[in-house]
Structures are given as structure tokens and as C-alpha cells.
Amino acid sequence: MSITEHKKKKHEIFILEEAIRLLDVDWVFSPCVPPGPDFLIESGSSEFGLELTEVFKGYISGSGSEDKRRERTNQQIINRLKAEYHESSNVKLTVKLLGDIRSKNIEKLPRVLLDMKLEQYQKGQYFEFKLGPTLKVFVTVAYMDDWYLLNDRGGFVRMSPKPIIQDAINKKALKLKQYQRALGEDVRLLIYANRRNSSGKLDLKKACGFDLRGFREVYFFAYPDNIFNLS
Missing domain, CATH: 3.40.1350 (Trna Endonuclease; Chain: A, domain 1)
Structure with a gap:
């Protein structure tokens, strides 16, 4: 397999x-x-x-759902950034991203989180900030990791x-x-x-x-x- x-x-x-x-x-x-x-x-x-x-x-092509493919690609980008962050920190976070995840500013995310020294905060501590003009980040110190793009969780039903x-x-x-x-x-x-x-x-x-x-x-x-x- x-x-x-x-x-x-x-x-x-x-x-x-x-x-x-x-x-x-x-x-x-x-x-x-x-x-x-x-x-x-x-x-x-x-x-x-x-x-x-x-x-x-949504639209289904010969190779499957175009929306699902986009969501999968976006999550792969986020998972890579999460892994990079955890190379230097074991603090678990809820990280919600809103905006253009393909912006080059997204690559700054692990370093920005590390510079915040989140290990000094209690569970539930909340932050929000921007990475450039097109990407907003919402961070909560948490018991479990949960990183995702809000764009891919919304939409019409x-x-x-x-x-x-x-x-x-x-x-x-x-x-x-x-x-x-x-x-x-x-x-x-x-x-x-x-x-x-x-x-x-x-x-x-x-x-x-x-x-x-x-x-x-x-x-x-x-x-x-x-x-x-x-x-």
C-alpha cells in the first residue's frame, strides 16, 4: 500500500x-x-x-474535486509551516489564517511565532496580527495543535x-x-x-x-x- x-x-x-x-x-x-x-x-x-x-x-473534473484539491494544497503549506515552527518549539497552538496563503509573507509565520516566546503564556492566551496587507493570523495557546485556513472552512451551504x-x-x-x-x-x-x-x-x-x-x-x-x- x-x-x-x-x-x-x-x-x-x-x-x-x-x-x-x-x-x-x-x-x-x-x-x-x-x-x-x-x-x-x-x-x-x-x-x-x-x-x-x-x-x-463544487466543480468535479476528471481527476476529482477542484475545491478539495485547493484545500489539500493549502493545508500542505500550513502543515509545512507548523513543522518548521515545532522544530524550535513544543508549544501547541490553534492558528487560524485568513486571506492570501500564497503570499510570500506566509513564510515569515514560524519566525514570528517563535519571536513571540509563547511558552511564557497560559493556555487560552489569544493574539492576532497581520503578515503583510493580505494575510491575517489568529493564534491561541492551546492543549492541541490545530492550524488551518479560515477561507477553506467557510462558504455557502x-x-x-x-x-x-x-x-x-x-x-x-x-x-x-x-x-x-x-x-x-x-x-x-x-x-x-x-x-x-x-x-x-x-x-x-x-x-x-x-x-x-x-x-x-x-x-x-x-x-x-x-x-x-x-x-
Whole structure:
């Protein structure tokens, strides 16, 4: 398994664990390998296959969500700066950035934070400052690190995501027979959107009227808030 595949599987496991918690079910899961779905689920004396897929509100190109790609690139920049800062300090921070993260001024962030000598402050101490004319920084001394770009956490919420969800079902249904040959007839689908990011801000009001295309059950998880059984 490549590093990218390992990260993807780790993220899927996290999403599945959160879904199990919200559904309040007794599922015990183990990862599957192709041609099966993502996971084998054991529940009491029964078992079934479960495939996961993520959906987004914005433009989807042949290589995926453009918004998600931008968010990922932005977070990689932030993670690099966080690692540089922690080379010289173990003080954990919440760092929220607002503005143009591609500005050259962003490179000054680790040094500015180190010069603030944050180790002398108690948890909860708050600061805000600018890095040039286009980037604002909000810093809180914290118990855990949390660095991110506020631009990628905001944005409008799509209130009618049914076409997006149905399209995800249709695409995964193309592999349903393959999954069933691997694990049996009972195969289910968990569709999720990460509402903490701008790219995943979908809000489903009615969990009805979906064509499950042969899946035994389909769930839509608006992480971290709600999960719906679309069956």
C-alpha cells in the first residue's frame, strides 16, 4: 500500500468510526482488498460489505474535486509551516489564517511565532496580527495543535444535494456486482461530505426519493453533524 493509499484508508476508518457512533450500531469492521468493497462489517451473526465514497459541492473534473484539491494544497503549506515552527518549539497552538496563503509573507509565520516566546503564556492566551496587507493570523495557546485556513472552512451551504448524492450512488453501482461476487449479496454504501471544509458543505433535509441501484442500504453522512439512512 502506497503512502497515499494508507492515508486514504486511515481517513476512511476515521469516518466509519464516527458513522458507527452516530448510528449507534454494533458494527465490527475490517478493511477489504479489491475486488471487494472498502470494508467487511460484522454485526451480530450477520456480515455485509460496505463501500465508502466522498462527495463535494463544487466543480468535479476528471481527476476529482477542484475545491478539495485547493484545500489539500493549502493545508500542505500550513502543515509545512507548523513543522518548521515545532522544530524550535513544543508549544501547541490553534492558528487560524485568513486571506492570501500564497503570499510570500506566509513564510515569515514560524519566525514570528517563535519571536513571540509563547511558552511564557497560559493556555487560552489569544493574539492576532497581520503578515503583510493580505494575510491575517489568529493564534491561541492551546492543549492541541490545530492550524488551518479560515477561507477553506467557510462558504455557502448547498441545500439541495440530492443530484450529487444520486450521482455518487449511480457511479458506485457500476461496481456493485463485483463487490457482491467478493462478499455476497448484502453490500451497502456510505456516502460522506466533510462539512468542516468549504468543499463539503452539503445539507440534506429529506432522506427520501433516492434510487439505491441495488445496494441493500445507503447512508449519507454530513460529517460531523448528521447521518441519514436513504433506504
